[in-house]
Amino acid sequence: MINDKLPKIWYGGDYNPEQWGPEEWKEDQRMFKLAGIDVATINVFSWALNQPDEDTYDFGWLDETMDRLHKDGVGVVLATSTGAHPAWMAKRHPDVTRVDFYGRKRKFGGRHNSCPNSPTYRKYSRLMAGKLAERYKDHPALLLWHVSNEYGGFCYCDNCAAEFRVWLQKRYGTLDAVNEAWNTRFWGHTFYDWDEIVLPDGLSEEGEGNVSAFQGISLDYRRFMSDSLLECYNIEAEAIREHSKDVPITTNLMGTFPLLNYFDWAKHMDIVSWDNYPSLTTPVSETAMTHDLMRGLKHGAPFMLMEQTPSQQNWQAYNSLKRPGVMRLWSYQAVARGADTVMFFQMRRSKGACEKFHGAVIEHVGHENTRVFREVAQLGEELGRLGDTLLDAVTEAKVGIVYDWENRWAMELSSGPTVELNYVREVHKFYDALFKQGIEADMISAQADFSKYDIVIAPVMYMVKPGFAEKSEAFTAAGGTFITTFFSGIVNETDLVTLGGYPGELRKLLGIWAEEIDALPLGQYNEIVMKQPYGKLTGSYKCEMLFDLIHAEGAEVLAEYGSDFYKGMPALTVNRFGEGKAYYVATSADSDFMEGFLGAVCAEKGVQPLVPELPAGVEVARRVKDGRSFLFVLNHNAESATVRTGDVKRRDLLSGVTVDGAAEVPGRGVLILEEAE
C-alpha cells in the first residue's frame, strides 16, 4: 500500500490553488466532496511563489493549503516545486538555463528549462526539497513526495560538457578505452586529451532526428543525460530523506518517453508513477503495453496513474473529447494493469497560458453540472466502494517482453539499414498479438530475471549487453522459449559490432547466421511462406522493411521468403537448445502472422489466454491478491460485446451481478470479475 493513511485507490490529481482565490477554494472543497476526491497533488509549479528571491522562503500559502485540504479529508501528494525555475534565478544565474542543440543559450521561459548540471539549480533545488521535507514531514495530510515534474530534455552547455568528461573518466578510466569504445580511428577522431571531447550536438557530431556521425559518443551522451537528470532527482530525494524517513518518494514518468532510462530511475524511486496521454490514434493495446512497462519498472509492483485528462488535451494537433464512458474505461484499464491510483491533470482548469484548453475536473464554467464532472463523480463513487480490495494485487504473466532504453537509443542512432525502424512499434507488434488473444505479458528489462517466465521475447535486440546472451542461453537450456527477430545481436554496449557473423552473441542460441540485411521502403512487401502449418499459421503472410538473409546452422526452418532473390531462404526458424527452443523472426511481419505465431508458441508452452475467446476491441487483464483473482473485462468498442469467461462462476465487483460462462459487456463498459481460484 502506498500509504496506509489512505487504504483505497487514490482519486484526485494535480491541483493549483495558487492560481485562484478564496472563492474558488470554497467551491473546490464542495466539488471535491461531490466527486469523491481524496488526494491532491500540489506545489508542482510554485517555486517562484515559495522563494521570491535568493534568500527568502515563504510557505504561508502552502501551510494554509495543506491544512485546508486535510480538514476536507483530502490527502496530499506534495511536489517539490522544482519543475520550472523562477525568472529571478534565470536572470541572476544564467547557468540554470539550458543551451540547445545548436549551442544557443536559452533565456527564461517554458518548463523543462533547467540545466541538469547547473550548480545553481542543484543547490537551490536541494535546499527547497530539504525545507519542504523539514516543514511538512509530519503534516497529517502528507501522503507522498513528488520530486520535480516530468523530467526530460537535453542540455549542451559547458557545465554539461565538463561533467560529461568526468562521467566518461569514471566509466572508461582511460582515454584509450574511450577511443576504443567509440572506434575513433574511424574518420581520424582519435582523442589525445579529455578536453578535446565535445558534446555531440548540431555543431559537432549530430544532426536533427537522432542522426550521428559517431553512435558511440551519442549513445554515451544519452546515458550521461539520463544519469544527470537522475542525479537531480536523487539530490532532492536525499534532501527529503534527511527529514522525512518513511513517506514514499516518486516522480512522474512518461511511459515510453525516449530520453530517460526508466529502469535505472525506478531503482531510486519508492514507487513508480506516470502520466498517461494517449493521442487520437494510439491503439488501446499500446496504452496497455505502456501500463505494463511502468509496472515492470519495479518488477511488477503496483504503480500510480499520476495524470490523465478527464476529457481532452490541449497539445495534440486535434484535441478530441474522450467519448462518454472512455475516461472511466481507461481509468479501469490502468487499474487492471497495476495502478493503485486514478489521478487527473487537473482539478481546475487554468484561465490563462498554454494549458487553459486542457480538460479538468472543474471546467471553466465552474459548476458540477457537466458531463465531465458527472463521469468523474460516478467513478469516484465506484472507487470508494471498491475500497482496498484491489490494492497491491499483482499480475502473474508467463510471458516476458524485453524493453530496453539503451537498445532503443543505439538502434535509433544507427545510420542504416533503414530510417523506418521504430523500436516501440516493433515491440508493440509482439505485445499486440498477445493482447488480442487475452494472453498476459510482463514488460521487462534486459537485466531482468527470466526464470519466472515460460516465454521471453526480445524484439529487435540490436544491442546485446554483457551477460544477456549467457542468460538467454541458460533460460532456454532450462526449457524456456526465447524469441527474437531480425537486426538482433548486432552490437555490444558501446555500439561496436560483434564480429564473426550476425546475430553475434545470440548466434549459437538461435542456430542461424544472418549473412545480409536487405532494406526496402515501407509498402514494398515480401512474403513469409510457411513450410508446413504451425498452430494456425499456414500459407503465406506479408512482411516488410528489413529482411535478414539467414542460413540455418542447426535451426529448423519453419517458413521461407516467398519472393525476390532470397526466395526460399529462411524467414522463421526455431532452434532446439537444451530443453528449450529459440525462435528467430527474420523480418517485420504482418499482424496475422504475429497473432498466429505467438498463439502457436504460447499453446506449445501451455500458456493459456485469460478467456477462451476474445471479441475484437475487448481487453482482458487479471490482478491477483491473497488467493483472490480479479478478471478485468474492458470493452473498448462503442457497442456491447459478449465475452465468454469460461466455466467458473464469477461476480462483478462493480455491479454485483454474477457471470456464468459469458457476459454481455456494454459499449465502453467494464467488469471486474472475481473468481474462486
Added chain:
Amino acid sequence: MINDKLPKIWYGGDYNPEQWGPEEWKEDQRMFKLAGIDVATINVFSWALNQPDEDTYDFGWLDETMDRLHKDGVGVVLATSTGAHPAWMAKRHPDVTRVDFYGRKRKFGGRHNSCPNSPTYRKYSRLMAGKLAERYKDHPALLLWHVSNEYGGFCYCDNCAAEFRVWLQKRYGTLDAVNEAWNTRFWGHTFYDWDEIVLPDGLSEEGEGNVSAFQGISLDYRRFMSDSLLECYNIEAEAIREHSKDVPITTNLMGTFPLLNYFDWAKHMDIVSWDNYPSLTTPVSETAMTHDLMRGLKHGAPFMLMEQTPSQQNWQAYNSLKRPGVMRLWSYQAVARGADTVMFFQMRRSKGACEKFHGAVIEHVGHENTRVFREVAQLGEELGRLGDTLLDAVTEAKVGIVYDWENRWAMELSSGPTVELNYVREVHKFYDALFKQGIEADMISAQADFSKYDIVIAPVMYMVKPGFAEKSEAFTAAGGTFITTFFSGIVNETDLVTLGGYPGELRKLLGIWAEEIDALPLGQYNEIVMKQPYGKLTGSYKCEMLFDLIHAEGAEVLAEYGSDFYKGMPALTVNRFGEGKAYYVATSADSDFMEGFLGAVCAEKGVQPLVPELPAGVEVARRVKDGRSFLFVLNHNAESATVRTGDVKRRDLLSGVTVDGAAEVPGRGVLILEEAE
C-alpha cells in the same frame, strides 16, 4: 479626392529610374505616354543613393527625376527611401539590423531589415523624411507621400526587449498587473522585477508557427511590435508634416498580413493604400474581401491600389501569367470595391537581383509590342475616359463582418483545441457566402459603430474586448441581427478565459451555454440537421473541425448535430434579444449551409442582393456618389455569362451600351452600369 492635382483614377506604379540610364529614361517617357501612365512611385529603395554616408546627402538624381516626370505630365508618389537601410549603416551601427527568433544577430542584407527600435534607424529615417519633405514639399509633381515600404517583421534584440518593458509599464502600470494579465502563477512564472521579463522567442516561450507557452506574453509582444513599427511610421510622418502641411501621407499595407494591426495603423494614415498579390489559388472572393477590408480600415473611405503585377509574380512557387483580360478585370475589381487608383509594381523590370522575374509594364524586351503592354495601354485609355466619375464614390452595405487582428493573434497562439483553426479562412466562409449571392458587406473592426448595419457577423470571436459585448447587445436589442460562431467569447483582451461558461460575455446575448468543444481532424465530419426548413436550408449539411456542445438557454434551436455522442444537441440557434436576433453557428459548416443560412438571414432582414440572380463566377459590387449609382459586373469566368440586372435601365460607362434587364458579359469582361437611383 486624394489630391486634386490629378482628378481621375491614378494610373501608374513603382518606378526605379536609378537602376537605369538616360537611354531607358527616354523610352520610359515615350511608353508612359502610350500607356496613359500619370503617376509614378519613386525613391522607394534609394536610401544608399541619397545618403552615401553618415553626413552626406545627395538628391541630385531625385531632383532630375521629379522634374523630368513633371515635364512629362506624370505625378509623383514620393517614397521616403527607408524601406531598406544602407550597407554602410549596418556596418557602422549594428543596432539597425535585427535579431531573429533564435537570437541571431542579422547582418546587412535583404529588406525589412531594420530593427524598429533601433535608435540609429529612427534617427536617420526621421532625418531623411524631413529632408525630403523640406526639399520637395512644393514640387509641382508631388501628389502623395509614401513612407517606407511594406512594414513588417519582428525583432528580438536587446533594444526591443528594453522598449517592451517600457511599453508594458505604460500598459499595465505595475508588475502585479502584468503577472495577473499573463496568469504567471501558471508554471511558476511570476516576475518580481521588470528586468526579468524577456522577449517571447525561440529561446524563451515560443516555438515556430505561433506556438507559445504563455499566450499573454506572446500577444503583448505582437501588440508591441505592431506599435513599434507604427512609431517608425509616425516618426517619419511627423517629420514630413513639419514641412509639408497638406499633401496626404500613406504607407503601403498588405491586406490580411498577420503581423500588424492595420485598424490601429489606419488612424494615423491619411489614406489607406495596399499591395494586392493573390496567389494561383486565392479565390477571387478572398481578394474582394481583402479590398473591402482595406476600405474598412478608414470606415469606407476610398483607398489606393498601390501595387499589383501587370502579368506575373516571381516569389510564388509557380508564377503563372495573368491570363488575357485578367489584369484589367482585377483592376476594376479593386475600383469596384473602393480603389481610386490602379497602380503596378513595377514600371520597368529590373535586370538583376531577386525581382527580375516579376512582371512589369515595360518588360526586358524594352518595347511596347507585348501582350502585357497592350493590355496596360487599353486600360490606361479607359481610365482616362472615366475621368473623375467614380472618384470618392462609396459603398452602402447593410452587413458588417468583424475582422480583428488581436483576435486573430490570440486564436492562432492558442494551444488547443485544434491546429487547423485559421481565422482568415473562417471569416472568408461568411464573406464568400454573401459574395456568391451578390450581397454587399463591409469589413469592420471590433471597435466599429454597428448601428449603421442591419446585420453584424463576428466569426470566431474568440477574444471579446471591453465594450464589445455591451455594444453587440445594444445593437441587437435595437433590432439588429448578430451572428457569431463556435469558439467565441472565450477570452478577454489579455487571453484570460471568461469564467462561468462559454461563450462568456456573449452568453446572455446568444442565450446558450457551450459546455464542451470537440475537435476532430479535417475530413472527419458531423452533420448539421435542420429541425425545419429555414429559408432554403433544409435537410442536413456537413460540418467539421470544431464542434461546440451547446445547450439552449432561451435560444431557439434551428438545427442539431446528426451524429456522434452529441447527436441531437444544437448546432444552430437563434436568440430573440430585444427587438433583434442573435444567431450562433456551433461548428464550421460547409458552403451550402453558409449560403443558405446567410441568404435566409438577409431575406429576413430585408437586405437585398445587388442583382436578382448571380451566375457562378460573376461578381457584383456597387459604388454610389452624389445620387449616382454604379453597378460593377465582373465576369471571372473564361466564358461569357448572362447577368440579370433587374428592371432599371442602365448604361455601361465603358462601352456606352444600354442594358435593359439582362446583360451578356464576355469572359473576363467588365461592365460599369450607371443607374438612376
Added chain:
Amino acid sequence: MINDKLPKIWYGGDYNPEQWGPEEWKEDQRMFKLAGIDVATINVFSWALNQPDEDTYDFGWLDETMDRLHKDGVGVVLATSTGAHPAWMAKRHPDVTRVDFYGRKRKFGGRHNSCPNSPTYRKYSRLMAGKLAERYKDHPALLLWHVSNEYGGFCYCDNCAAEFRVWLQKRYGTLDAVNEAWNTRFWGHTFYDWDEIVLPDGLSEEGEGNVSAFQGISLDYRRFMSDSLLECYNIEAEAIREHSKDVPITTNLMGTFPLLNYFDWAKHMDIVSWDNYPSLTTPVSETAMTHDLMRGLKHGAPFMLMEQTPSQQNWQAYNSLKRPGVMRLWSYQAVARGADTVMFFQMRRSKGACEKFHGAVIEHVGHENTRVFREVAQLGEELGRLGDTLLDAVTEAKVGIVYDWENRWAMELSSGPTVELNYVREVHKFYDALFKQGIEADMISAQADFSKYDIVIAPVMYMVKPGFAEKSEAFTAAGGTFITTFFSGIVNETDLVTLGGYPGELRKLLGIWAEEIDALPLGQYNEIVMKQPYGKLTGSYKCEMLFDLIHAEGAEVLAEYGSDFYKGMPALTVNRFGEGKAYYVATSADSDFMEGFLGAVCAEKGVQPLVPELPAGVEVARRVKDGRSFLFVLNHNAESATVRTGDVKRRDLLSGVTVDGAAEVPGRGVLILEEAE
C-alpha cells in the same frame, strides 16, 4: 595508362587497416588474393594518427602498411589524410572549424569539417602532403596520390568573408564594377566600402534551399567557395609535386555534386576519379550520364571509378542490397563509359561509427563465404583476364550535351518563374532520350570545342557566358545542329538579364523571340502539337512546368501549343543558320517527344545508334582503341534480352563466344563485343 606499374583495370578500394590489428591484416592479405585485389586506397582518414600533435609526425604504421601491401602485390593509392582534421587541431586552432549558414561556429566533429580558408588548415595540410610525398615518393607500392577526400561544403567564417573580398577585388577590380555586376541599386544595396560586403548566408541575403535576395552575390560566393576548396587541393598537390615528380595526383569527385565546378577542378587534376553511389531510384541512364560527365571533365580521357559499394550503402533512407549480378553489371557500366579502374568503398567493414552498415568486400562475418565476396572474386578474375585490352580506350560520340555548373547555380538561385526547375533533371531528359536509342553522347562544358560534334545540345542554357553565343553560331553556321530549350539565353555571367528580348544572345541563332514565360504547377499540362510529322514525331505530346511564349522570327515552326491562351504559338522551332540548324524546345516535354525529337535530329545528321534496335532496359556503349572497337552490351533487366548487334561478327571478350547478328544477354548480364572496324 594511369601508372604503368599496374597495366590492367585496377581492382580494389578504400582500406583502413589502422582500424584493425595483425590478425585482420593477415586475413586481408589472404582474401585480397582470393578476390584478385591489386590496389588499395589508404591513409584517407589518418591525420590524427599521423600527427598526434602540433610537432610530432609518426608514419610507422604507414611504412609497415605500404611495405606489407607491396609484398602482397597490392599497389597503393596514397591519400593525404586531410579529409578530416584532428580533434587536437580543432581544440587549439578554432579557425580550422567552419561557421555554418546561420553564423554558428562549429566544434570538432564529422568530416568535411575544415574551413577552406583557415590558415591553420592550409598550413598543416600543406605540411602533411609534403611529408608524405617526401617519404613515399619512391615507394614501389605507390601508384597514385589521392588528395584529401570528397571536397565539399560551405563556410561562413570571418576568414572566408575577408578572402571573399580579396577574391572580388581580383575578379572585378573596383567596387563600382561589383555594384554594377550585382545590380545593387536594387533595394538600395550599393556598397561604398569593400568591408561592407558580407557573405550571403541565412543572416544576410539567403534562405535555405538556394533562396537569395541577390543572385549575383550568391553566385559569386559559390564560385569563391569552389575556388577556395580548389586552392586547398592545389596547395597539397603542389607540396606533393615538390618531391614526387611523376606519380599522378587526383581527388575523388562526386558526379553531379552541386557545389564544385568540376570542369575548373579537372584542369588541375592529373586524372579524374569519382565515387558512384546511385540511390534506390536513380535511373541507370542517370548513372551513365554521370560517368560520361566525369569522362567529359578531361575531354574524354579515361577516369577512375574510385568508390562504389559492393553491396549496400548506409546513408540512404532505405539501403537495399545490390541484387545478384548488379555490382558486376554496374562495374562494367563504369568501364564501358571510360573507367579504367573498378574500386570499392571499402575493403573491410568498420565495426563502429556511422559507416558500419556500409557494405564492404570483407563483411563483419570476416570470411569469404558470402554472396558479396563471391561476386567480388568473380569480377576480380574477369578483370585479370581482360588485362590491358581496354585501358585508355576512348569514346567517339558525335553528340555533345553541355553541362555547366555556373548555369546550374544561377538557375537554381533564381527567384521565379518556378520552384520546380531542376537542371540535372532537364539535362537528363535529353541524355536519356539518346541513351534509350543507343546513341552515344559526350557531356561537355560550355567552354568546350564544339567542332568535333555534329550535334550540340545545351538544355536550359539560362546563363550565356562570354563567347558562348558566338561559338554556337559559328558551330551552326559551319553545318552543326544546335539545340536548346525554354529559359535559355536569359542572363550573362553575373546573372544580369540580357535586355532586348529572350533568348538574348541566342536569339539571332534561334530565329525566335520569347515574349513571356508561363509557369504552372507540375501535373498541369499543355500539349506540343506537331504541324506535320517529323521523324517519328506526329500528333501531340504532353509538356509541363515552363512554357515559353515564342514568336518565330525567321525560324520554322515544327509544333505548336495545343491549349490555353497561347494555343497555336510555337512550341518547337528550327532555324536554318548558315549550313546548319538551330532547334528550340519551348517547354519541358514528355519522354515520348524527347525520344522522337532526338531520334529525328540524329537521323537527319546521320548520327547512327550503336545497334539497330535496343530493347528496353538494355544499355550499349563503345570504347575504341588502336583501331579496335569494343561494344558493351549491359542488360539492366532481371530477365534476359535479345539484342540485334548488326551485320558484323563480334567476339565477347568475357565469354569468348562469337555473336553473329544478335545476342541473347542474360538478366543483368554483360557482353564486351570486339568488332573489326
